[in-house]
Amino acid sequence: MRPETPPEILLPATLGEALASLGERAAAPLAGGTWVMRAPLRREPFAPAYVGLSRIPELSLVEVTDDAIAIGAAVTHADLANALAGFPEFAGLRLAAGSSANPAVRSAATVGGNLCTADFAAADLVPALLCLDATVELAGPAGSRLIPLADFLAQRTGLLPGHILTKVVVARTGQRTAHARLPLRKAGDYPVAIVSVAMRVDAMERIGAARIAVGSVEATARRWTGLEDALLGEPLDGARTTGIAGSLLASFNGRDGVEAPGWYRVRVLPALAGRAVASLVAA
Amino acid sequence: MTIRLTVNGETREFAAAPMTPLVDVLRDGLHLTGAKPVCREGFCGACMVLVDAVPTVACLTPVALVEGRDIETVEGLTSGESPTPVQAALEEHDAVQCGMCFPGMVVALTHLTTSGTCEPNRAAVKEALVGNVCRCTGYERIVDAALAVMEAGHE
Ligand SMILES: Cc1cc2nc3c(=O)[nH]c(=O)nc-3n(C[C@H](O)[C@H](O)[C@H](O)COP(=O)(O)OP(=O)(O)OC[C@H]3O[C@@H](n4cnc5c(N)ncnc54)[C@H](O)[C@@H]3O)c2cc1C
Numbered sequence A: 001m002r003p004e005t006p007p008e009i010l011l012p013a014t015l016g017e018a019l020a021s022l023g024e025r026a027a028a029p030l031a032g033g034t035w036v037m038r039a040p041l042r043r044e045p046f047a048p049a050y051v052g053l054s055r056i057p058e059l060s061l062v063e064v065t066d067d068a069i070a071i072g073a074a075v076t077h078a079d080l081a082n083a084l085a086g087f088p089e090f091a092g093l094r095l096a097a098g099s100s101a102n103p104a105v106r107s108a109a110t111v112g113g114n115l116c117t118a119d120f121a122a123a124d125l126v127p128a129l130l131c132l133d134a135t136v137e138l139a140g141p142a143g144s145r146l147i148p149l150a151d152f153l154a155q156r157t158g159l160l161p162g163h164i165l166t167k168v169v170v171a172r173t174g175q176r177t178a179h180a181r182l183p184l185r186k187a188g189d190y191p192v193a194i195v196s197v198a199m200r201v202d203a204m205e206r207i208g209a210a211r212i213a214v215g216s217v218e219a220t221a222r223r224w225t226g227l228e229d230a231l232l233g234e235p236l237d238g239a240r241t242t243g244i245a246g247s248l249l250a251s252f253n254g255r256d257g258v259e260a261p262g263w264y265r266v267r268v269l270p271a272l273a274g275r276a277v278a279s280l281v282a283a
Numbered sequence B: 001m002t003i004r005l006t007v008n009g010e011t012r013e014f015a016a017a018p019m020t021p022l023v024d025v026l027r028d029g030l031h032l033t034g035a036k037p038v039c040r041e042g043f044c045g046a047c048m049v050l051v052d053a054v055p056t057v058a059c060l061t062p063v064a065l066v067e068g069r070d071i072e073t074v075e076g077l078t079s080g081e082s083p084t085p086v087q088a089a090l091e092e093h094d095a096v097q098c099g100m101c102f103p104g105m106v107v108a109l110t111h112l113t114t115s116g117t118c119e120p121n122r123a124a125v126k127e128a129l130v131g132n133v134c135r136c137t138g139y140e141r142i143v144d145a146a147l148a149v150m151e152a153g154h155e
C-alpha cells in the first residue's frame, strides 16, 4: 500500500516553524516513527507530509525542579527511564518507560507519540501519567495551553490536528508509585492490562489518598475511582487489595483483541492491583 | 531527496524517498543484506543496526530521520577474515541454527557486551535481548555465549 507520492518529511529547527508547516500542508507530526511506520501493516494511509520533531531542542528535555518535572514530548522512553533513575517517587513511571516494548523501540519511541496515538489502547505511559495527575502542554496556531491529561485523552482526536504536544508536567508530591503490567510473554509484546498507582501513605502504613489508573483494558486508559475510594484507610497489603478489587469490576467493559478477549483483561485487574500495591510496601 | 549517511565508516550519498525504511535503503540501495526485514513491526530485531552506537530497528526508521548519522551494520561490525569475540563465542557455544535472527543478534550482542549497559547475568542478558526473536535455538546458548564474552572482557 505505498501511496502515489511518498510523503515528504520536514525537519524544522523551531516549534514555530513546525506549527507553520503543520498548518500549510495538512501534515502530521513525526516523532520516533514507531507507530507511523507501521501504518501500512494497519492498512492505513500515510499523512500527505510529516513534520519531524527531532531537531527542536526544547522537545527533548527533561527538567526537574523541587516542585515538578517537565518531560519534553520528543523524549524517548529510554531517556525518560534514565532521567528518572534518581527519583524513587517516580518508580511507576520509570518502570513504564523502561519496560515497555523492547530496548531498540524504547530508544526511538517518544512520550508524545505514546500519548497522542488515540488508536493505541495498550500504551504504558498513559496510565502511568494518569495516576500522577499529569498535565500536557499543547501548542497550536493560537499559542500554548495546559490541559489535564484526562481531558486531553477524552478529546485528543479533536484537539490534535494542527497542534503539537510539547511537554508533560507532573507535580512532585512525594507519593509512592507503581506500575503493574501483564504482557503474555515475559516481555516484548503489548501488555494485556495495566494498573498504575500513586498513593500517599500515612505513618501507620495505611493508604491516605490513592489515584489508580487502568490501561489496555478499554480503548482509552482511565482512573479506577471505585477502587481508589475503597482503599482509603486500608493497609498496604497486596492480597487484601486483590480481594477488595475483585468486587469492583462491574464498570469495566474489556476490549476484545488478538492477544486476549475482553473478559480476560478485566479478570486480571485485581491481581495487577494487588501486585502494584504490594510493590509499594517495599518502597 | 538526497540523503547522506555514514555507513560502516564510509560516507554515502544517495537519493531515496524520505519515509523509506532504513533497512530497505541498506539492502536495496547499498547492497548490505545482513539486516533483514522479517516482521517490519519492531518485534523481531532481524533488521537491527547501530545508529550513533544505539541498537535501532531499521524497519521502523524512516531514512530521513537518520540523515547525517553514523550507521553500523553487521557487515561493519564483523570482518570476513577473523571472527569477532561475539562471533567466536556463538560458534564455540554452538548457538547458531538457521541464522535468520543472527545478523540482528550479533548487532545486539556486540552492543550489550561492549557498552557497559548490561549486567553480566542471565536475567539482564535476556532482558536486553527481548527485541531479538529467535525461532530456533531457545536462547540459552546465545545467553551462554554473551556471558562468556562479558566474562572474558572482565579478565
Ligand atoms: C515492537 C513494539 C512493541 C511495543 N510495545 C509497547 C508497549 O509495551 N507499551 C507501549 O506503551 N508502547 C509499545 N509500543 C508502541 C510504541 O510505544 C508507540 O509506537 C510509540 O509510543 C509511539 O511513539 P513514536 O514517538 O514512535 O510516535 P510516532 O510513530 O512518531 O507518532 C505516533 C502518532 O503520534 C503523533 N505524534 C507524535 N508526537 C506528537 C506530538 N509531540 N504532538 C502531537 N502528535 C504527535 C503522530 O502524528 C502519530 O499520529 C510498541 C511498539 C513496537 C514497535
Ligand code: FES
Pocket: B036, B037, B038, B039, B040, B041, B042, B043, B044, B045, B046, B047, B048, B057, B058, B059, B060
Ligand atoms: S524486521 Fe525490524 S524488528 Fe522485525
Ligand code: FES
Pocket: B096, B097, B098, B099, B100, B101, B102, B133, B134, B135, B136, B137
Ligand atoms: S537461529 Fe533460526 S531464528 Fe535464530
